[in-house]
Amino acid sequence: MSTKFSIVIVLTLLFSIISCKNSPNDDIVYLQTLNDSIKNIFAPDKRVAIYDITLSIEEDQIKITGETDQEKGIGTLTEILKSKGKKIENLVRILPDSSVGTWKYALVNNSVANIRSTAKHSGELATQAILGTPLKVLKIDGDFYLVQTPDGYISWVDHGGVTLMNSEEFKNWQNSQKVIYTKAYGHVYEYMSDELYKIGDIVLGAQLKLIEDSGAFYKVSYPDKRTGYLKKSDCEFYGSWVNKLIPSGTLVELYAKDLMGSPYLWGGTSTKGMDCSGFTKTVYLMNGFVIPRDASQQIHAGKDVDPQLKLQNLQKGDLMFFGKKATDSTRQRVTHVGIWLGNEKGEFIHASGRVKIGSIDKNSSYYDEFNTRRYLGSRRYLGENDKMIIDLKQLDNQIKIKS
Numbered sequence: 001m002s003t004k005f006s007i008v009i010v011l012t013l014l015f016s017i018i019s020c021k022n023s024p025n026d027d028i029v030y031l032q033t034l035n036d037s038i039k040n041i042f043a044p045d046k047r048v049a050i051y052d053i054t055l056s057i058e059e060d061q062i063k064i065t066g067e068t069d070q071e072k073g074i075g076t077l078t079e080i081l082k083s084k085g086k087k088i089e090n091l092v093r094i095l096p097d098s099s100v101g102t103w104k105y106a107l108v109n110n111s112v113a114n115i116r117s118t119a120k121h122s123g124e125l126a127t128q129a130i131l132g133t134p135l136k137v138l139k140i141d142g143d144f145y146l147v148q149t150p151d152g153y154i155s156w157v158d159h160g161g162v163t164l165m166n167s168e169e170f171k172n173w174q175n176s177q178k179v180i181y182t183k184a185y186g187h188v189y190e191y192m193s194d195e196l197y198k199i200g201d202i203v204l205g206a207q208l209k210l211i212e213d214s215g216a217f218y219k220v221s222y223p224d225k226r227t228g229y230l231k232k233s234d235c236e237f238y239g240s241w242v243n244k245l246i247p248s249g250t251l252v253e254l255y256a257k258d259l260m261g262s263p264y265l266w267g268g269t270s271t272k273g274m275d276c277s278g279f280t281k282t283v284y285l286m287n288g289f290v291i292p293r294d295a296s297q298q299i300h301a302g303k304d305v306d307p308q309l310k311l312q313n314l315q316k317g318d319l320m321f322f323g324k325k326a327t328d329s330t331r332q333r334v335t336h337v338g339i340w341l342g343n344e345k346g347e348f349i350h351a352s353g354r355v356k357i358g359s360i361d362k363n364s365s366y367y368d369e370f371n372t373r374r375y376l377g378s379r380r381y382l383g384e385n386d387k388m389i390i391d392l393k394q395l396d397n398q399i400k401i402k403s
Helices: 003-018 024-042 071-083 167-175 238-244 249-258 276-285 369-373
Strands: 051-058 061-068 087-090 105-108 112-116 125-130 134-141 144-148 154-158 162-165 178-181 185-189 198-203 207-214 217-221 227-231 235-237 319-324 333-340 347-352 354-359 375-380
Touching (some): 024 051, 061 071, 125 154, 134 154, 144 162, 162 167, 235 238, 249 276, 249 333, 249 347, 276 347
Parallel strands (some): 061 087
Antiparallel strands (some): 051 061, 105 134, 105 162, 112 125, 112 154, 178 207, 178 235, 185 198, 185 227, 207 217, 217 227, 319 333, 319 375, 333 347, 347 354
């Protein structure tokens, strides 16, 4: 039996149970229950899926309004309502909507694009995307675009941080040869002969299109077709880099320690500033993986390696999670994440105030009593086959965005 068929049967049975009442107020309540059930199945996490749907009863029909990127969810909802003989007026806006036109994609055009929770510059910083990152465009509202990042996060970016592209332009970019920046921070230069003149700054993991080999430099192109020069010593051909990449605890530690001292920034995912999960995300990107954005999402990926919370059997590179433990009346709340370094000193590395070393060993000068007391467990990503951990080697230059 298919998953979709199973969902339809369960929800139809639910609707059959709740629709036995006759009161108009009861009908509204029961319809909302059905709608909530659809949302919980198709869009349980609003950070990576949109399902803002309202059901109302007008005369003898059910009116469905709102917007969603979960077309299958709306399909299931209408299928159930029709199976019960209900007349439907479906006014739902499916994303991407008509405001997008042919601009289905965007590429980050600055060293870092700030992606906000609302369509305004004063909106909370939800996440970031670095230069060359492909984005799916869901909606355009003036100078702001609702976009989805490769890790599935949905938020708003201003027009100055990205370049819109149609399908053909995006395909050409994806199929072009690119270079990846492998240093923590640097610049793209206007001229090879004078480092005083800069096109812009650049951060770890950024990608630009290769135009030509120019001695000690590569001539590169931005998504908006600006050109400049990168030092060869600071970057590699993306294709050869990703293909020769061998993820390991040692490589995780190397990149993690290279970010030591980077400032903490809520919502940050770049070497300019990063939050705790932005730090782990950046380190794993340079090990060839796109991982979930937030700590509360990251704890659901990979393999649980310390279910008894004994801080035993951990390996270098495992993610350690911290927060509030569950009680009889409250759920566990994950608020922090770090990377286990796997040494006899009990050290881990995390972004808290800045990227720094902590330890679970009371005798260590790095002892972190606060986080040790609120330890929630560890997960292993390396060597695990998990759909939440996207292997860059399997992308084959094609965008992979959660739908």
